[in-house]
Structures are given as structure tokens and as C-alpha cells.
Amino acid sequence: MPPLPILLASSSPYRRELLARLNLPFECASPDINETPLPGETGEALALRLAEQKARALAARHPNHWIIGSDQVACLPDDTLLNKPENHEVATRQLTISSGQHVRFLTGLALLNSQTNNIQTCCEPFSVYFRALTPEEIEAYLRKEQPYDCAGSFRMEGLGITLFERLEGRDPNSLIGLPLIALIDMLRAWKRNPLLEP
Numbered sequence: 001m002p003p004l005p006i007l008l009a010s011s012s013p014y015r016r017e018l019l020a021r022l023n024l025p026f027e028c029a030s031p032d033i034n035e036t037p038l039p040g041e042t043g044e045a046l047a048l049r050l051a052e053q054k055a056r057a058l059a060a061r062h063p064n065h066w067i068i069g070s071d072q073v074a075c076l077p078d079d080t081l082l083n084k085p086e087n088h089e090v091a092t093r094q095l096t097i098s099s100g101q102h103v104r105f106l107t108g109l110a111l112l113n114s115q116t117n118n119i120q121t122c123c124e125p126f127s128v129y130f131r132a133l134t135p136e137e138i139e140a141y142l143r144k145e146q147p148y149d150c151a152g153s154f155r156m157e158g159l160g161i162t163l164f165e166r167l168e169g170r171d172p173n174s175l176i177g178l179p180l181i182a183l184i185d186m187l188r189a190w191k192r193n194p195l196l197e198p
Contacts, residue, residue: 006026007029007066009058010054014177019183044073047106054069056112067114069109070110072106073108074151076103084148086148096138098133102128105174107124108121127168130163141154147160
């Protein structure tokens, strides 16, 4: 029996580029869900809930697929959430409060079999230690990259690397938005190995 087709529940070009690295055929669709945190919800709970919701939002329209949902949350040491800034003013504020801080990125991942309703989920943590940034550095960075669609107000795959003292975590891909190592673990658990694909 052939494997079910893979659907990435995302309109993110960053996630699409990451998934393409596994050399598996896949389609993309936007899940269009409400990403507002629930009262008192932790960053990890939020990332997991949104990843699963994204996968399940597309299950009815794609009933015979493996659907990948992923969502990322950034948290300051006091558990303040850093969302996608959407504009220059918010991004400036986020990078200013992140300066010299340890910021945790929590990436929720879900793999749903929409045929059987079986699901695997996990939350992949990754830590970023920001340099002490001057206002001039923050302004120059935002002017050059305009990362207003990125949680935490930086783009890891670009000049964002200049903002950090060090990075800690199992999979740097999770910082971009899709933890490939965890995803490969899930695919292999369901007997699909990217290395053994024809």
C-alpha cells in the first residue's frame, strides 16, 4: 500500500523550504486558525495546541493525508511571550527587551494521519542568548531585514545570527520554524524513512 501524501499545514515559505530538504513530495495549505493565547496558557502548551490545531484544521478537506502542523512561541525568562511583531515599533520593543537576555523558542510539532486520526506531537525547545544590543544596532538590523513576520523579531537564516552570543538546542531548524530532527523521528515511527524513499 503506497504511503499517504504529506500536507504541510502552513503558508510559511520558511517551513516550506525546510520540509523540502527531506526530499519528500508534499503539498501546502494554509490552516487559518486563531492563534490567540488562552488565559494563563504556558508557551509550551500554546505551541503544542496551535501545532495540533493547524493539522486538524485541514483534516476534513484532506481526509487521506499525513498533515504536519507546526507553531513557534518565543518566551522571555519571565515567561512573557514574544509574538510576530508585524511592524517596526513592536519589533524594536521586542529586540530592546531581548537585548542581553536568554530567550526560549518553543516549537510545537504535530503529525496527524487524517485517515485514522492518529497523531504524534512534541515541543522542541531552543535557547537563544542575545548580545547586549545598542539602539543603533537594533535599528540597523530591522531596517536591513524587516523580520516583522518572525516570532522574536529576527530571521535566523539571515542577519539574525549577528544578534546572538550563543545558541543552545538539539535542532537549529526549530528556530526557523520546523524541527526536522523531531519530524524525522515521527515519520520513522510510522515506517517512513526519507533516506529509503525511492
